[in-house]
Amino acid sequence: MTTTLHTPLARYAARLHAGVGDRHHVASPLGAWLLLALAAPATTGGARAELDDALGLDATTAAGLAAALVDTPHPLVPSATAAWHRTGYDPPPLAAWRATLPRSTATGPLPDQAGLDAWAREHSLGLIDRFPLTVTPRVLLALASALATRISWAEPFHLAPGRALGPTSPWAQRLGQVLRAPEHGHRAWISSTGPAGDVAVHAAPAVASDDAGLVVVSVAADPAVRPAAVLAAAYEVAAGAVDDAAPADRRNLFDLPLGDGPAWSLREEPVHTFAPDGREERHQAVLPCWSASDEHDLTATALGFPAVARGLGGLLGVADLGVEVRQAAMARYGRYGFEAAAVTGAFALMSLPPPGVARIAELRFGHPYAVVAVAVDRRGGTGPWHGVPVFSAWVADPQEPAAADLEDPPQA
Numbered sequence: 016m017t018t019t020l021h022t023p024l025a026r027y028a029a030r031l032h033a034g035v036g037d038r039h040h041v042a043s044p045l046g047a048w049l050l051l052a053l054a055a056p057a058t059t060g061g062a063r064a065e066l067d068d069a070l071g072l073d074a075t076t077a078a079g080l081a082a083a084l085v086d087t088p089h090p091l092v093p094s095a096t097a098a099w100h101r102t103g104y105d106p107p108p109l110a111a112w113r114a115t116l117p118r119s120t121a122t123g124p125l126p127d128q129a130g131l132d133a134w135a136r137e138h139s140l141g142l143i144d145r146f147p148l149t150v151t152p153r154v155l156l157a158l159a160s161a162l163a164t165r166i167s168w169a170e171p172f173h174l175a176p177g178r179a180l181g182p183t184s185p186w187a188q189r190l191g192q193v194l195r196a197p198e199h200g201h202r203a204w205i206s207s208t209g210p211a212g213d214v215a216v217h218a219a220p221a222v223a224s225d226d227a228g229l230v231v232v233s234v235a236a237d238p239a240v241r242p243a244a245v246l247a248a249a250y251e252v253a254a255g256a257v258d259d260a261a262p263a264d265r266r267n268l269f270d271l272p273l274g275d276g277p278a279w280s281l282r283e284e285p286v287h288t289f290a291p292d293g294r295e296e297r298h299q300a301v302l303p304c305w306s307a308s309d310e311h312d313l314t315a316t317a318l319g320f321p322a323v324a325r326g327l328g329g330l331l332g333v334a335d336l337g338v339e340v341r342q343a344a345m346a347r348y349g350r351y352g353f354e355a356a357a358v359t360g361a362f363a364l365m366s367l368p369p370p371g372v373a374r375i376a377e378l379r380f381g382h383p384y385a386v387v388a389v390a391v392d393r394r395g396g397t398g399p400w401h402g403v404p405v406f407s408a409w410v411a412d413p414q415e416p417a418a419a420d421l422e423d424p425p426q427a
Contacts, residue, residue, distance in 0.1 A: 020080050023071025024048055025250035029243060030069075030317050037242045041307040041346040043357030049160045050340075050361055051319045052081035053096060056115040058326030066326070069319030078115065085117040091166055091221060091229045095138040097121040097159040104155050108330040125150065125157055135343070135358045139163045142356035147310055147341035155336070156327055156363035163356035166221035166229055170200030172302075172350045179301045181280065186303060194350055196300040202256070203298035205266040205279065211236040211248035213266060215278040217300040218256045221353070231353050232256045233302055237277030268296045306347040313340040313359070320361055327363050337364040383411035 028044035035042060051066060055074030058066050063074055070077040085096050098116060100109060102124045113122050126134065131146035138161035146159070177190035186193075196203060202218040214236045221229040234249040255262050273281050288295040314320055320340045328336030339362045346355035386408040393401065 026071045040309045046160045046357040046359040052077040054323040057112045062322040062325040065322040082117040090227045092164045095161045099125040099157045101125045139356035143358045147343040148360040153364040154362045158361040160359045165354040167352040169220045170197045193303045203300040207264045208248040210244040211240045235278035308345040311342045
């Protein structure tokens, strides 16, 4: 499944990052891709073809892969998805589409803004404080995904002076300290890639169980290589970094010239070695700490959501359904670990309804009134207690709130 998804996700990531540009940023292409895949069964005709192109897979296959990810959560990458509808807008075709969603996808009436913000915090390990979109009366349907991780490195980094980044680094004088990878527990190599040529690679694994883990891969190319090509190379390299075997595209250090390369410096020194040919390869890595926090507008046609809006509009009976999509993302890479989260929200929007009038009744129990307590019993359909009045009262002597009524509610 991972191999099947990697290529289309790398393609989608290229489109998403291209839209953000070359500035410092973090995003989760997977978070957006998941929403497209879950919405795919709602589309037909031209919208389905457009969505297939964005997904890089046919809709049925993509939906199946997304469901497998969502319903089999990774222990180090908690995830969640949701599809909410505005009360009063739930036609049978929409309910039929909801039946195709993963079992764990939350459904039901559209929460208010506070509810959406709480959902974002809960499913991002508290790293994203608010939902990236604001509820308005135009919102008929909302889709959401959340991905998060907070890991410790299997082996923490050592500290090194900033100048260890090298004399040509623009950061070497600006940073007082950086990270030096430990001799054991991390992996580093030089890889030959199609998109970016030879690149420096560092892979830091998280503390993990025998059958689940997380590896954070860093890739540096010649500074003249376009960022889009380096990101493509990183996706290419990361596909094989999860295995312990030596990468097939790893460069032999004895095939490279001594001296400074695009993202490394290569030297020779005499050592005692058990290598059969007497030639031993060693790799070291120095990286800076970093963090990023962003919000991205994902409504571009190439990212697939306008096609989703057309498909959902057909289910809702709204021909001109609009769409608004944003992603909030953050990440922090440090000496002892890595944390990251992304919440992606998509709103299906209708035009505002025509002006009208509403009558609102405020009910005031300001004189004697009756109270009846009735039992509810649905055991076996309708149980013997169902509808039975249990207590009744006539309220003619109201009281001040008790002291306990004035206290803050107990903490959950």
